Amino acid sequence: MDFSKSLIQWYLQNKRDLPWRNTVDPYHIWLSEIMLQQTRVAQGLPYFLRFTEAFPTVFDLAKADEEQVLKLWQGLGYYSRARNLHKTAKQVAFDLNGVFPKSYKELLQLKGIGEYTAGAIASFSYNEHVPVVDGNVFRVLSRYFDVETDIASAGAKKEFAGLAAALIPKGEANIFNQAIMEFGALQCVPKNPDCSACIFNDSCLALQKKKVNQLPVKSKKVKVTNRYFNYLVFSDADGNTLINKRTEKGIWHNLYEFPLLETISPERDEAILELIRNQQFAENEIEGIALYDNEVIRHKLSHQHLHIKFWKVKVKGALKNGIDCESASKFPFPIVIFNFIEKVWA
Template sequence: MQHRRQLPWRETTHPYPIWLSEIMLQQTRVAQGLPYFLKFMEAFPTVADMANAPEEKVLHLWQGLGYYSRARNLHATAKEVTFNMNGKFPKSFSGLLKLKGVGDYTAAAIASIAYGEAVPVVDGNVYRVLSRVFGIETDISSSGAKKEFTALAASLLPPGQASNFNQAMMEFGALQCVPKNPDCTICIFNQTCVAYNTGRVNQLPVKLKKQKVTDRFFNYLIIKDANGRTLVNRRGDKGIWHGLYEFPLLETPAALSKEETVVLIQSFKNLGFTPKNISIINTEPVIHKLSHQKQHIWFWEVITDTELPEAVEKEHLKTIPLPIVLHNFATEYWP
């Protein structure tokens, strides 16, 4: 383990920081997740601190990390552990699986690292290492792949060394057996690695299933009332951004011309006022890519002489959770 990265959650066996880091690092690179981990640990030194915080604060700190369901599950689990489990995380793989947002991988990581339970961790890094070293051509997105790779990883676990083995496998995949152009000439397995010795490093692991990406077209209205304040709405209980705030939104099935969009905004009954002036802020759309959708976003400035009691000062936007694309816009628009 002398080559492992020095990471704060690796310096402890306490389940709270291990759990927090594993939730954060789901579909997130360590370099991106580390500042968030430190920020969360400063704001919530214990699981009880997180449980007692409003969800809005948790979402605000999470802003920019994406996949916001992770943050909502994080908060729900913190409350479950604090209020229903006397502040103690379950001490077994099976018990950890009962926590919201904790799947096989996360439960195995916590159980092996915090408690030394002999359960293998199988994530994208482990899939890659095992498929290459053993020459496994099973499609890792197929229904049987998880069972096959978990069984293989379990057979390799050295007695009493689950924590070190699992962390070593994840580190090896992250640092040496990387997805593209790994330096196999310095790899300790290059004498026995099937992929390297058969010229299939770039073909393994096999992943055939691709997620369909949907194009969506958003027009956000930056409404300025008679007092120079603006409107924001809190999203409801559906969608990837539920619980976050956003500007009033008009979504269209396709991109419209500037003239068509102005007419649409003028007829938007939910405004509750007659716009004095409408102007486009960005003529080229901001492109925001998610795993399952590609958003084409335009921002429109809508001026009214009406005083809107529900409008907020621009400084208020710094205190509430916004999707990162809206946060970035607001930061640039109101420097």
């Protein structure tokens, strides 16, 4: 039995029962693909269910307020996905009368939809003969065929897409693409795959050459930036605090946070105290400043490591634009701040 037939047979016996696999609705497939980018299925599934309940159609999503979308997305990370999702929904709803394009080339014209997502929708919804190349597909193909091309190199995606396209059985793009992605997610996993239980253990070139742990080749290293955040949790006589919308481009764009004091390097607590007292974050006189916890919270993003401290800043009188805790918690926050709110104000 050839590679493609064996793979599809494995898939039919081992696939997970996931809601977006029980439909050809491009709206649901698009939602799931955006949510699962750089996200595990177990983490993304509850969000998919919440989104489809809150926004049953692309019109519902398009008409929603961005803050509502970001609030539902809270905790899933890579928030630009949510903002782009909202923009694409508006384009489909208002420019295309709610109808997703029915071909790969037309899908690429939508904002926020690249080759991978267009291929997924085109093959899963319309069974168009186009490959879908994600990290799982890179891994399966590089190992099975012993392809040493650096997957971070400029021509890698085109090379692997060509190889995948040649393997798709005629009229079976939908099931083949699902199968190879699922195989990479469940069987041909990144670290320590169980090759003894693999259906391809007699034909996989990487296994035969003892190169499984060396493939796929990926040489590009991610440069990580360290940032030092001090969040100022103001508290006035009425128990109100201050929150700001993060409007600058970059991480957490359009999410909310406490007033932020960022330093370029780790500073002693005494230096932070002095900076808080000397900078005018609020008009009120400061009564006292204290750390909520002496432990630094380390929050890792793909290209940045954030070192976070929360400071309680008690002030005299009423804060201008102060907000009570219950109202504040309804806004969309980065998950590290939301978790702090839940812990401190629950």
